[in-house]
Amino acid sequence: METLFKKFMAQFEGRVLNVRHCHGIPVANVAKEDLSMMARYIHQDKAMHGTLSLLWAVDHRPCEDRYELLYLFTLRGYQEWMVLTIDLGGEERVFPSITPVIHAAQWYEREIRDMFGLIAQGHPDLRRLVRHEHWPKGTHPLRKTYAWNSVLTREQGEYSFNRIEGEGVFEVAVGPIHAGVIEPGHFRFSVAGEPVMQLEVRHFWKHRGVEKLFEQKLLTAGVPLAERISGDTTVGHALAYCEAVETLLGLEVPLRAKYLRCVFLELERLHNHLGDVGAICNDVAFTLAHAHCGRMKERIMQLNDQLTGSRFLRGIIDVGGMQVDLAPQQFSQLIGELDTIQPDFTELEKILAVNASLKDRLETTGLLKVRTAWDHAALGYVARASGMDRDLRFDRPFAAYNLLPVKVPRYQEGDVRARMQVRIDEIHESMRLIRQIQSDIRPGPIRVEPTTMPQPGDWALSGVEGWRGEILYFVMAGEDGRIHRCKIRDPSFVNWPIIQQAVMGNIIPDFPLINKSFNLSYAGNDL
Secondary structure: OOOHHHHHHHHOOOOEEEEEEEOOEEEEEEOHHHHHHHHHHHHHOOOOOOEEEEEEEEEOOOOOOEEEEEEEEEOHHHOOEEEEEEEEEOOOOEEEOOOOOOHHHHHHHHHHHHHHOOEEEOOOOOOOOOOOOOOOOOOOOOOOOOOOOOOOOOOOOOOOOOOOOOOOEEEEEEOOOOOOOOOOOEEEEEEEOOEEEEEEEEOOOOOOOHHHHHOOOEHHHOHHHHHOOOHHHHHHHHHHHHHHHHHHHOOOOOHHHHHHHHHHHHHHHHHHHHHHHHHHHHOOOOHHHHHHHHHHHHHHHHHHHHHHOOOOOOOOEEOOEEOOOOOHHHHHHHHHHHHHHHHHHHHHHHHHHHOHHHHHHHOOOOOOOHHHHHHOOOOHHHHHOOOOOOOHHHHOOOOOHHHOOOOOOOOOOOOHHHHHHHHHHHHHHHHHHHHHHHHHOOOOOOEOOOOOOOOOOOEEEEEEEOOOOEEEEEEEEOHHHEEEEEEEEOHHHHHHHHHHHHOOOOEHHHHHHHHHHHOOOOOOOOO
8 A cells, every 4th residue: 555655755756855764754855945845735635634743953063064954744644754854054044934834833933943043934923932032142052053051141122922903902911920830921912892803822931941951961861851841741751752762772662661651651641631620620610620620630649659759750761661660569559549539530520511600611612623723733632622533642652552542532622621521531541541551461571771872863753642742752863872952842832822723702711711721831832
């Protein structure tokens, strides 16, 4: 059967400069002038039906005097990946923007300009994204000539927000500092009367230079940093990093370790989804449900601590396998806790299903249409609530998910209620998967040690379905077992721009509810 990549090659026969396969992923190097045409074809062709999953740059200096831009597309069915690449040699700094044909490229291209000083020609909005106006001009931290420990001076500058002019139009600015325990983010609403005409999200207030920090580390020493990308997604990020490095090192992780990774990933999904269901209810003043979900979430987090010594499951996954095993009695304790929580949650779920005032607030609020979700390459429960049947555990199984058929919940409504219902279904599915693992897992080793190092310039991509959605890691090997480039994409980076679409036509008092139904990470976004 002809693969979609072969179809692409047949369509552009003679126009692809060269083709290679990097750890099973087809990579086509193309000319700059052909990039937009080829990207449009991948995105719009009915057979390819590709979404842009990642766009990033690599500075190959000092080994080669060039920048490389890489475009990862996920093709129809979400099971096939392909990569397009273009090169910018010497002093070349301009590349063609694909944002006019693929909306999902917008933030990626702005980020590349800020971090590398490479300009997407034809981009409709080249304002700074990560590099706030107080950063000095010419500061591009991911260039190899930029020292990782540089201290920035502060300059004066003002961000130019998009404005709607007209009689009766008002702007309402929220943040970046918020009441309560929440990270900084700025939201600027334009309203005429009550409905929101426009929302502009302005983030990256706490850029930490994480990707630059990875370049100072050995391949085998990056897990603690990955665990701290977004504190509520410790397992997801650690696992994604490890899978990329293990591919580079040619490591085959023991089967027991793969199963254990799935257990802890599902526990992380459980306690976060429980918290989210309660938080959504709390935002419509249904505090009883919030209290019960908080109680159940706390039980899972205390269980995490008892099993591993960490409420957030830190320090349990490492390159080559696991640092923590579960004894039979610990598995019994885990299953016993799930057997207690599940009927408790099911009872609460029935109450939520028949509460008329709750349904009234959630239904049709924060509507994200199916086409909009696909155009912007939405991820996770946001995508699945808007009709996209997308879940890496099923589409591109990692860890032991090839042995654990995952039931992917999906709804068409695209509103707050649908996003909550996806979480509810996934809570039950996570419990089912953990029970199946307890039945299937067998004794064995939980870790292997690396014996070889990859060649400099070799790279690997990995994807993990974290509780928020698809987490991607690109890791390129450097000299002496170090990291030359590590590109991280938390699902929040993709879904933050999409929330601007979901808010349109709603009223400002509903924004906290819509925002909670997305529940995106600021830290995972503001690398």
